[in-house]
Amino acid sequence: LKSILRMLWEERMDWFFGIDMAIYSDPERPPIVPDGFLSLNVERVFDENLRLSYTLWEEEVTPILVLEVVSTKPGGEYTTKLQEYARLGVLYYIIYNPKRRRKARLEIYQLQNGSYQLQTANPLWMPEIGLGIGCEPANYDGLTREWLYWYDENDRRYPTPYERAKTESQRAELESQRAELESQRANLESQRADRLAAQLRALGIEPEVS
Template sequence: MYQKDPPQPAKVALPTMYDLPSEYPEDSGLPDEFHILQSQLLRETFSTPNYPADKVLVATDLNLYYDTHNPLWYKRPDWFAVVGVSRLYEQRDLRLSYVIWQESVAPFVVVELLSPGTEKEDLGKTLREVSQPPTKWEVYERILRIPYYIVFDRYTDKLQAFQLVADIYHPIDLSTPQIWMPSLQVGLGLWQGTYQGIERLWLRWYDTDGNWIPTAVELLAQENQRAEKLAAKLKELGIDPNQL
């Protein structure tokens, strides 16, 4: 007698980026101006020579979905960078969220900008009930194993940094307020300066020579200075640069 194979359990299809919400009504309000400006400066100055630009994703306040058993659970880092993945979703669309089970690559570095309402969770000082989602610290350290976790308090200008060593976050010595990331050949540090008209202490990226990576406005200013010097030199030689 012919015996049929037993029926196989149906596979549950996990949601894609298009299926998952990019915003939730219960989320607290929009980021304040410091969060916006600081995140922009981090985006503008993040550049790693080890990866082409189209293989680097930089995100601000983007939902990060991380749990296949609870696909609606998410965290929303103030700023994070993923290397080795397409900047665009499936190489064609701007991202609505970042879905770990689709990408299979966790962020390399996360930056949280402290506020009074999130400080305890951001620093792993809150306890949760078993039925509740894990805290940011737990997700970053134990689930996603993000190599670098950076926390900056704009009210005190205190910078804290943690590196994943043997699956546990260990504080990085910040006697000099800089964090060098060898595998990216780029570093993050505190910079006193003016960005978009605001003078204060900012987080920004620096290169292998220890130079702050310039913003687009700074690059343009440098080019203008070089052009002015060249024009002045030509005039000393009796050449009108406008006639060239």
């Protein structure tokens, strides 16, 4: 998700995507550490320094989206963390549980009137962010499995940097092949014109030069 955002919002400096980074809401409270979170309208970097943590009393912006990935067993994603993110005012809370078989692996909650409501769409368009989020099987980094992706408002998945580079490489190869075909066609036309001119001269006719 972060690598795709870097590509999509390359020119923007008003967003930050943290991975395994502590979020401090109060100096007297222990931090909460989501697997990933997105904040908008914040500085992407502080000069040449990078964030070591995300402190709400300094940033003055609550993350708009938080992601938790369930590993071998739940770690409060459906209870204490859900309550804590609601308390902080995180608008979208996403839980991805790849081990689930009978229930949905991806759950997207939206904060409404102070509590989270489960959304059913996959992908889900989030107008406050200008992106959709969802999951689908695909190949990434040589591994075929289900991945989380960003989507546009028409549910079209945004490509990964590797996919875009591959597409651009294929496009460049097609352009090269097209140029080669045009060159071959031009050569054939030139050879044809030369043969026709030779035939006319053999008949004592001097071909017109255009």
